[in-house]
Amino acid sequence: MTAIELHNEGAEMAGPIAGAPVIEVRGLDAHYGETQVLHGIDLTVAASEIMVIMGSSGSGKTTLLRHLIGLEKPTAGTLKLLGEELDSLGAIDTIKLRRQIGVAFQGGALFSSMSVMENIKLPLREHTRLNETTMDIMARMKLEVVNLAGFGDLMPAELSGGMLKRAAVARAIVMDPKLLFFDEPSAGLDPVVSAALDELILRLRDAMQITVVVVTHEVESALNIADRITILDSGRIVEVDTPEAIRNSQNPRVHNLLNRKSEEKVLDPDEYLRRLTGARAG
């Protein structure tokens, strides 16, 4: 985001149109350097839906998430969030849009120099003119929602992995967002804590009528919480369907992912030799 992008100030940010998709991705390509990591992604997510994006490591799911939350710019394609095309937004409109979006990062990404309470209050402090008492009350309410009441004065380093993720959720929902993103919510957690986090995601959707996008490689968690699942493989969408349909899918790549089988790649001896010696193709 650069200062030059600040040209759309004044245009009011529209909310989602009833019935319209909350997220609309069309033909999205993404590159890291010369390597293409996403190929022509088409995806829509409806209001109040829980969409789980699944794939093995390196499938491009985190890259897709980073594009969805506007942290990366696509090399091709369009991306609409809450009816707004991300590419056409100026810096101020992007900030306005982000106030309606919550993100819970994989490691929590809480600010280590602030207490849990200060972390949760930061979006309120930056985007509202609420007084300190009101901000305290709102932050405590969100801590109650994620079952962390009484832990507000602790520093992030003093929290366990599960508590960190719940505190990150509290910060993500403090502005009552319309759209909530989770990056690997179950990663590194034991099954009991992971199940509790799944419960929390479902509870949030039901209580706040929020649209949720979860990126995960945890099959059980995905099948439990998703309304629909998107399967990604090598930067391409393999299948988008309900958990039941995904479970019964005949697609071998989906089957392998659900059954945790690695795909055996047929090795071309010449290509293998080229890779080892670093020689260029041709």
Add this chain to the structure above:
Amino acid sequence: MLRLFEQAGRGAVQSLDEAGYAGSLLGESLFWTFFGRRWRQPVRLDTVLEQMKLGGIDALPITTMLAAAIGIMLAVQSLYTLKIFGAESFVHVGISLAITREFSPLIIGILMAGRSGSALAAKISTMTINQEVDALRAIGINPVRYLVAPSLIAMLIMLPMLTMWCNLVSMTAAGFYVSADTGISLAAYALNTIDVLTPSDLLHGLGKSALFAMLIVIIGALNGSLVRGGSEGVGLATTRAVVHSSSAIIITDMFFGFIMTQ
């Protein structure tokens, strides 16, 4: 041979890329400083004050100690040199001009590069690795406004102030030494010094220190945000920030001195 050219080319492109990024960091910092409030995205005064305390007030003891040492060192060397020509009575001229125009801004600049520049690089690189910078952007907080602009404002205020403090302490310390060595009274030494110094000498040093403040913050922020890898990357970014900003300060000092004395 071809690989050597390739490496040199890549290095040149990377340097240009970094210079461009540094320029955009400075531009964005100034933009948010002057226009942030208009878009309800102000640079927070409490953060600026906190940075002023960390980078300025907390640095007072070490600044005072170094300033006194520099003053005495300059007095020792100047007296030694001038005694050869029997011109000890002109010692205040060399000391006061050297301190205000050169030593104070340079020493304080290098001290702050090691202290505040490295702290900023370490902070931003750690936050980048822990996805805290991503979290700021996701929350709708511009990281340059939140992290870089307050440091820039604080440094632009505190570095010239520390330089003024360094001028005062150095010249006082030098005065004590000269007074003890030559028998001239401290009051006479002070009056002679005031006679020699002109506002332009002080402004010359203060102008430099403002320029150094900008270099320290932008180079610290640049290296912090370009971090790669884990904790090792943080160490590398911090070291790079100190080396680059110290070098930039010395080279800029040379050009500044040359241009302003023509």
